[in-house]
Structure formats: structure tokens, C-alpha cells
Amino acid sequence: MSEKASASLPLEGLTVLEMGSSVAGPFAGRVFGDLGATVLKVEPPEVGDASRTWGKDRLGGTAVAFQAFNRDKRSITVDFTDAGNLARLRRLVAEKVDIVFQNLRPGVVEKFGLDGPTLMEDNPRLIYCNMGAYGPDGPLREAPGYDPLIQAFTGIADATGEADGDAVRVGVPLIDMGTGMWAAIGILTALHQRQATGRGCLIDAAMMETALTWQTLAFAVHEGGGAWPQRSGLQGPMVVPNRGYDASDGKLLLTIGTPGQFKRFCQVIDRMDLVDHPDFGGNEGRVANQTAFDATINETLRTRTRAEWNRELTAADVPNAPIQTLGEAVDHPQVETSGLYQDSPDGNFRLTGLPLRFNGERPGFRANAPSLGEATQEAFAFMND
Numbered sequence: 001m002s003e004k005a006s007a008s009l010p011l012e013g014l015t016v017l018e019m020g021s022s023v024a025g026p027f028a029g030r031v032f033g034d035l036g037a038t039v040l041k042v043e044p045p046e047v048g049d050a051s052r053t054w055g056k057d058r059l060g061g062t063a064v065a066f067q068a069f070n071r072d073k074r075s076i077t078v079d080f081t082d083a084g085n086l087a088r089l090r091r092l093v094a095e096k097v098d099i100v101f102q103n104l105r106p107g108v109v110e111k112f113g114l115d116g117p118t119l120m121e122d123n124p125r126l127i128y129c130n131m132g133a134y135g136p137d138g139p140l141r142e143a144p145g146y147d148p149l150i151q152a153f154t155g156i157a158d159a160t161g162e163a164d165g166d167a168v169r170v171g172v173p174l175i176d177m178g179t180g181m182w183a184a185i186g187i188l189t190a191l192h193q194r195q196a197t198g199r200g201c202l203i204d205a206a207m208m209e210t211a212l213t214w215q216t217l218a219f220a221v222h223e224g225g226g227a228w229p230q231r232s233g234l235q236g237p238m239v240v241p242n243r244g245y246d247a248s249d250g251k252l253l254l255t256i257g258t259p260g261q262f263k264r265f266c267q268v269i270d271r272m273d274l275v276d277h278p279d280f281g282g283n284e285g286r287v288a289n290q291t292a293f294d295a296t297i298n299e300t301l302r303t304r305t306r307a308e309w310n311r312e313l314t315a316a317d318v319p320n321a322p323i324q325t326l327g328e329a330v331d332h333p334q335v336e337t338s339g340l341y342q343d344s345p346d347g348n349f350r351l352t353g354l355p356l357r358f359n360g361e362r363p364g365f366r367a368n369a370p371s372l373g374e375a376t377q378e379a380f381a382f383m384n385d
Contacts, residue, residue, distance in 0.1 A: 049070070
């Protein structure tokens with residue numbers, strides 16, 4: 001059912017059924033599709049995945065969000081309220097599918113007999129993954145969740161932003177995509193286990209747990225006697241300099257953690273006087289006198305651009321990075337060289353590829369996001385044999 005890539009891909013031969021919508025589920029499905037699995041995306045007739053209608057911008061004839069998270073998949077339409085549709089979907093899973101994952105509203109798969117325990121009765125080798133908001137247990141187990149809501153609930157928004165400002169949501173869907181990553185990790189682990197046992201596995205991934213796991217270090221700091229995370233903008237902990245500083249055309253982030261790095265930094269900016277300065281020469285002094293130190297560094301760095309400082313500091317092995325827009329990052333020669341951004345098969349647009357290479361090769365962009373229901377007849381054709 002899937003198009004063959006020009007070279008063998010790691011997960012070719014696996015069939016995945018995605019009952020996913022929005023971002024978290026579709027991102028997990030895209031990982032499997034990019035790696036060569038046949039991913040059958042189940043969508044309701046006529047309307048499809050909600051993200052097909054998000055926003056006004058289009059790529060390849062469909063909404064950008066749908067295109068971004070649903071390339072390299074096939075679409076099948078199933079009316080869950082139709083007993084015949086449900087029966088043939090269950091048969092498809094029983095006879096042809098290796099993996100099912102879902103991030104539908106709490107209770108939907110149970111209502112229609114598409115939950116893991118039910119489907120695994122007919123296919124004991126099936127790997128089934130639930131991707132929920134708050135997890136399968138507890139008082140919020142039936143509550144819906146979206147990325148910004150989970151950021152708010154778990155303290156991520158509270159810890160993000162300027163020290164004297166309001167809480168800020170992180171500007172990327174890190175909870176959705178992170179949960180998709182954990183689901184993929186769990187499924188691949190279960191696949192490995194199945195090779196030894198011959199049996200499938202029921203997996204649960206939860207957005208709340210993803211968000212709290214991102215804060216593993218912050219929690220450990222608190223357990224060690226430190227404070228809960230506080231908003232600090234670009235300021236990092238424990239060492240100075242460890243924040244954004246002013247160049248002539250924007251900010252440059254510096255994170256300098258060793259005396260050797262600090263000495264090389266002072267050499268590059270032609271301020272060797274700082275190395276022997278009674279307040280600035282050692283990290284403890286710089287932490288205690290950070291306001292004065294930062295003012296001194298800002299005054300020096302404003303004389304040149306981010307790019308100029310970045311080149312010289314990087315050459316001297318001083319940790320730094322210009323604070324850039326996404327557009328500036330995409331156009332940087334390092335990013336261009338990486339090949340992370342891939343042309344669509346028709347060459348009309350680009351999408352971000354997987355951040356993985358296998359023997360030096362990144363999985364390619366094989367197929368645009370599917371039109372609604374384009375593979376329905378093909379997927380169920382075996383039932384007519």
C-alpha cells in the first residue's frame with residue numbers, strides 16, 4: 001500500500017493505523033511514515049482531521065498544519081457510527097496491522113470497541129498506544145488537553161518569560177510533539193520486545209507526563225534544596241556570563257562555564273583587563289556583581305554585529321550563538337548544509353525532515369499529505385479476495 005522509497009527504509013513492511021488528530025498523534029504517525037512504514041490515517045468521512053481546516057495558508061493544496069504532520073501517509077475514511085465500517089476496520093486491524101495508536105477524545109475508542117484490549121483480543125501481536133492528555137488514571141483522566149493547556153498546568157508557562165513579566169507559553173508545540181516522540185519510542189521498544197515474545201503490548205503516553213519530564217532537572221534541583229523554577233528570560237543559572245548580550249544588530253547568547261573559556265572570551269573581545277579584575281575575574285565575583293559585569297560586556301559587544309562576534313568566538317572555542325529568527329536560522333549555511341529541509345516530490349514547497357540519519361542518509365520526503373479517503377478502497381481490498 002505504501003510507495004517504495006528509492007532505498008530501503010528501516011520500518012518498511014510494518015503497517016501502522018493512526019487514529020489521530022491535531023498534532024500529537026499525527027506527529028507520531030509521521031515519524032513512522034518517514035521511516036518507511038505504511039501509515040493508514042483513519043479520518044471521519046467528509047470532514048477529516050480537524051487540522052485540514054486550520055488557518056488560511058496552504059501547502060500542496062491543503063492546510064499547512066495538516067501537510068506538515070501528515071506527509072508520507074495514506075488516508076482511509078471510517079464512519080464510527082456505521083456498524084459495517086467498524087467491523088471492517090476491526091478486521092483490517094486483526095489481519096493486517098502491526099501498530100495502532102490513538103489520541104482521540106477520552107472515551108471514544110472504548111465507545112466504539114477500538115480500544116487496545118478489545119483489538120488485541122483478535123490480534124495478540126498488536127502494539128497499541130494511547131496518547132492522552134493527563135494519563136489513564138486519576139481525576140483528570142477524562143479531561144481533554146491541548147499543548148498550551150498542559151504547558152499551563154505543569155508549570156512550563158509559569159517558568160517561561162522575563163523575570164518581571166507574565167507567564168509565557170513556549171512558542172512551539174513541544175508538548176504535542178514531545179508526546180509523539182515518547183509514543184514512537186514506546187512503540188519501537190514494544191516492537192523489539194515482540195521479536196522475543198511474539199506478543200504485542202499496550203502502551204500509554206500522556207501529555208502531562210511529557211511536560212513534567214521536560215522539567216526533570218528543575219525537579220531534581222528542588223529535591224536538592226533549591227527553589228521551584230522562576231522566570232528568568234534569557235538568563236541561565238550558576239555561571240556568568242550566561243544570558244543574551246547586546247551586539248550592534250541584536251543579541252548574542254553567551255554561556256561561559258570555565259576559566260579557560262572566559263580567558264579566551266576576553267582575548268577575542270580585547271578585554272584582557274577583565275581576567276584580573278577583582279570583581280569579574282572569577283565566576284563567583286561575576287555572579288555577585290552581575291549587573292556591573294553585564295553593563296561592561298554590553299558596552300563592548302555593541303561595537304560589532306552578532307555574526308562578526310559569532311565567527312571569532314566560535315573560532316576561539318567560546319560557547320555562543322546569535323539569537324536569530326527562524327528565517328535567519330533556515331538561511332544559515334550550517335542549516336542549508338544539513339539538508340533538514342526537504343523538497344516535496346513535486347518540488348513546489350519544503351518541509352522539515354526527520355532529525356535522524358541512517359548510515360549518513362536522511363529518510364526522504366516521499367509523498368505529500370494524502371487527500372481525504374484516497375486509500376480507503378485499497379486498504380480494504382483484501383476483504384474482497
